[in-house]
Amino acid sequence: MKLLNSIPHKPVLLREVLEAFQTEESGIFIDATLGYGGHSSAILKTSPNINLIGIDRDKTAIEFSKDRLSEFGDRVTLLHGKFSEKIEEATNLFPDIPILGILADIGVSSLQLDELDRGFSFESNNLDMRMDRESGLDAEYVVNSYSEFELEKIFKEFGEMRNAKKVARVIVNSRPIRSGVELASILPKKGKGTHPATQLFQAIRIEVNRELEELKEFLNSIQKVSGAKIGVISFHSLEDRIVKEKFREMAKSCICPPESFKCECGDNHEKGYILTKKPIIAKADEVKENPRSRSAKLRLFQTK
Ligand SMILES: C[S@@+](CC[C@H](N)C(=O)[O-])C[C@H]1O[C@@H](n2cnc3c(N)ncnc32)[C@H](O)[C@@H]1O
Secondary structure, eight states: OOOOSSOOOOOTTHHHHHHHHOOSSOEEEEETTOTTSHHHHHHHHHOTTEEEEEEESOHHHHHHHHHHTGGGGGGEEEEESOHHHHHHHHHHHSTTSOEEEEEEEOSOOHHHHHOGGGSOSTTOSSOOOOSSTTSSOOHHHHHHHSOHHHHHHHHHHHHOOTTHHHHHHHHHHHOOOOSHHHHHTTSOOOSSSSOTTHHHHHHHHHHHTTHHHHHHHHHHHHTTSTTOEEEEEESSHHHHHHHHHHHHHHHOSOOSOTTOSSOOSOSOOOOEEESOSSOEEOOHHHHHHOGGGGGOEEEEEEEO
16 A cells, blocks of 8 residues: 655664664564654665564554565564553564664654644644554643643643743633644744744643653663664653663663662673763754754664
């Protein structure tokens, strides 16, 4: 089934992802955020002995990639669902084959953002923002049912908005709000540059999809996979901080509290080592060609 005539999403940091994961070895590669199969298809092409398990919570992405990756036949298995729940299933699918790599390119895809009826856009006539259209919570509920205090909290935390309190109040006083267009009009665009409602939409999207909880659970689940290279691409400083701190914690051998005088934990807790002291970012040519890559950060970790 051809769902779309063109590929709607450019994979970010593709060169760097291939440098990290391309291999002649036999094993499994898990793409935890399959999306439109950009990273997956490049890995399948350049690593001939790899079998791939792709996960996505968005059925449209799964259907699109099923078609796109069909040329690789039974080297590909696709799972619909949240990576927080599906990583374990994926790691148990082929128990005799080693897992060589796991990649999560988190956040939304260009298609999710651009397709108006998904309700992620300033121009949408609805308010949805669910990556998985079967999940319960949507943006319309958050905007119209959360208390002013709850809204302020998510705008501060997930949007890092300085005017969080004021915006929360305006929203509560403007209810009901039924579309992206109406929501964006609360912070109208003046002149060129980024739309002032960008952070507002981002905060609501993160809340709707529980994105930070998902990331934390993902980072917990990959610790149980031995001998794998883990890559996480994030687009948001909050997410990058979570990844950086978790990788640091995973690399620690001694987990005694800092105030302890001597080690009592056994000093054998490290889950592996960090491969990227600093995150890998997009080179100028990529940023020029794909401005979305400007904020992408890739961090790598090797599990024991
Ligand atoms: C940035 S896109 C990935 C693009 C992909 N790397 C490519 O090259 O086409 C992110 C994808 O991850 C999916 N996603 C985000 N969070 C997820 C989660 N917690 N579990 C499963 N899929 C998730 C989204 O639905 C989206 O399709």
